[in-house]
Amino acid sequence: MSTAPIITDGAWGTELQAQGLSLGESPDIWNLTHPAAVRAVAASYAAAGSRIVLTNTFRANRIALAAAGLADRLEAINRAGVALSREGAAGAAQVYASIGPSGKMLAAEEVTEDGLRAAFTEQAQVLASASADALVIETMSDVDEAAFAVESARTTGLPVVACMVYDSGRNKDRTMMGTTPEQAAARLEQAGASVIGANCGCGIAGYVAIAARLRAATNLPIWIKANAGLPELIDGRVTYRMTPQEFADHARRLEGVTYIGGCCGTNPEFIRALVAACT
Amino acid sequence: MTDNDSVLGSLREAILKGDNKASAALTNDGLAAGMDPMDLVTHAMVPAMDEVGRLFECEEYFVPELLLSARAMKAALEILRPLLAASGAKSAGRVVIGTVKGDLHDIGKNIVSAMLEGGGFEVIDLGADVSAQKFVEAVQERKPQLVCLSALLTVTMTSMKTIIEALQQAGVRDSVKVLVGGAPVTAEFARQVGADGYGENATVAVSLARKFVQL
Numbered sequence: 001m002s003t004a005p006i007i008t009d010g011a012w013g014t015e016l017q018a019q020g021l022s023l024g025e026s027p028d029i030w031n032l033t034h035p036a037a038v039r040a041v042a043a044s045y046a047a048a049g050s051r052i053v054l055t056n057t058f059r060a061n062r063i064a065l066a067a068a069g070l071a072d073r074l075e076a077i078n079r080a081g082v083a084l085s086r087e088g089a090a091g092a093a094q095v096y097a098s099i100g101p102s103g104k105m106l107a108a109e110e111v112t113e114d115g116l117r118a119a120f121t122e123q124a125q126v127l128a129s130a131s132a133d134a135l136v137i138e139t140m141s142d143v144d145e146a147a148f149a150v151e152s153a154r155t156t157g158l159p160v161v162a163c164m165v166y167d168s169g170r171n172k173d174r175t176m177m178g179t180t181p182e183q184a185a186a187r188l189e190q191a192g193a194s195v196i197g198a199n200c201g202c203g204i205a206g207y208v209a210i211a212a213r214l215r216a217a218t219n220l221p222i223w224i225k226a227n228a229g230l231p232e233l234i235d236g237r238v239t240y241r242m243t244p245q246e247f248a249d250h251a252r253r254l255e256g257v258t259y260i261g262g263c264c265g266t267n268p269e270f271i272r273a274l275v276a277a278c279t
Numbered sequence: 280m281t282d283n284d285s286v287l288g289s290l291r292e293a294i295l296k297g298d299n300k301a302s303a304a305l306t307n308d309g310l311a312a313g314m315d316p317m318d319l320v321t322h323a324m325v326p327a328m329d330e331v332g333r334l335f336e337c338e339e340y341f342v343p344e345l346l347l348s349a350r351a352m353k354a355a356l357e358i359l360r361p362l363l364a365a366s367g368a369k370s371a372g373r374v375v376i377g378t379v380k381g382d383l384h385d386i387g388k389n390i391v392s393a394m395l396e397g398g399g400f401e402v403i404d405l406g407a408d409v410s411a412q413k414f415v416e417a418v419q420e421r422k423p424q425l426v427c428l429s430a431l432l433t434v435t436m437t438s439m440k441t442i443i444e445a446l447q448q449a450g451v452r453d454s455v456k457v458l459v460g461g462a463p464v465t466a467e468f469a470r471q472v473g474a475d476g477y478g479e480n481a482t483v484a485v486s487l488a489r490k491f492v493q494l
Binding site: 013014017023024067068103104105107108110141167168169170174176177178200230231232233236237238240264265 | 338340341342343344346347380381382383384385386389390393407408432433434435436437438440462463465467468471472480
């Protein structure tokens with residue numbers, strides 16, 4: 001690797017679960033009900049060496065919150081999300097605010113373009129007014145929705161990271177809607193993204209090739225936050241077998257990637273391994 | 280080519296292209312010309328959905344195309360269903376489907392649901408965040424041949440096991456085949472939780488469903 005990458009953070013949902021988040025409970029509401037636990041996740045990643053931590057606001061757009069019956073708490077949840085990550089990072093990491101998908105499909109006419117734009121603009125504006133350093137559009141499976149989110153997020157003037165999930169097709173190198181890394185990079189760059197990325201998916205091993213294709217498709221910085229493989233059921237528990245060291249060994253093969261972190265199945269130990277292996 | 284062949288070919292084409300207005304119009308044309316509803320199903324609609332599945336497998340079609348084709352198929356089926364029922368023909372099978380307890384994600388479940396309906400199944404959709412008790416009640420009351428469970432979150436995958444165990448305790452596990460699917464689900468996981476099959480994607484789910492109801 002020519003220059004050392006910036007190490008971001010790992011999974012949030014499983015970390016909150018370890019602190020008592022129960023099955024089916026909205027993680028985002030914990031910004032208001034369990035602020036100390038949320039702050040502790042940010043602090044644990046900053047302590048592990050993350051130079052960027054995200055926020056517990058992945059499902060805090062109006063459409064997704066409405067599905068959980070929490071739409072009236074939107075502003076408070078997003079404001080608290082940025083503040084808690086800021087406090088937890090304690091100056092050791094920047095705070096990039098997370099914006100996840102609506103959970104509804106444009107292709108099935110469950111949601112409209114205008115509806116998506118309104119929801120993403122509203123969330124982005126709150127996150128920006130709470131002084132996030134940048135916005136991260138992540139875990140998107142529809143590039144149209146991602147592009148609307150990027151354009152909405154750009155209205156804040158903050159840098160925008162735009163990440164798709166590649167988990168479909170024979171080679172697991174397309175989004176659920178069939179978009180290739182090349183097509184996504186072009187579309188998201190045109191929408192105004194400052195950084196192009198991939199997150200979640202089928203694991204870090206396959207994302208090495210995805211990263212190389214994104215690298216070749218754009219001159220913008222690349223962001224990769226992959227899963228620790230796919231989970232297995234061991235002794236009745238959902239378990240990711242991949243170790244932090246194995247994860248870091250795959251990550252060392254990421255060429256020309258500016259931002260590296262983890263998604264499902266990763267924790268602060270994975271971040272420590274990434275820091276040791278990649279920087 | 281007879282007029283009937285032309286209707287069958289055009290209907291097949293309309294479903295392949297996902298044109299629901301054309302598929303409904305062609306179905307009505309065929310009926311007006313005195314064609315047998317079952318012929319429309321077996322010689323146009325089923326081959327069209329088979330071709331959609333093939334195109335999906337070879338990556339010419341993706342989810343948006345699947346949804347459009349399923350919608351076109353459904354438009355034609357809705358016209359034919361009362362006629363088929365009157366002539367004693369049955370649906371391909373009855374399916375109870377839902378996203379498991381704790382999980383609000385319903386995109387994958389909705390895609391599979393649309394494809395099953397397109398495949399001629401009667402689909403009872405219980406929605407998202409569905410408890411084991413609700414699945415048990417639906418199986419007892421609606422007597423489906425299949426139960427389809429969806430999960431997107433790793434933390435909710437274990438609900439699949441809970442639901443399958445609840446079906447067992449209620450004494451209805453053997454009356455149904457259980458199919459599981461969702462992003463973090465694997466064939467190995469499906470085996471471990473005691474499911475009968477794993478739908479890696481929506482078209483695999485439909486072909487497994489077809490296979491199971493033939494048993």
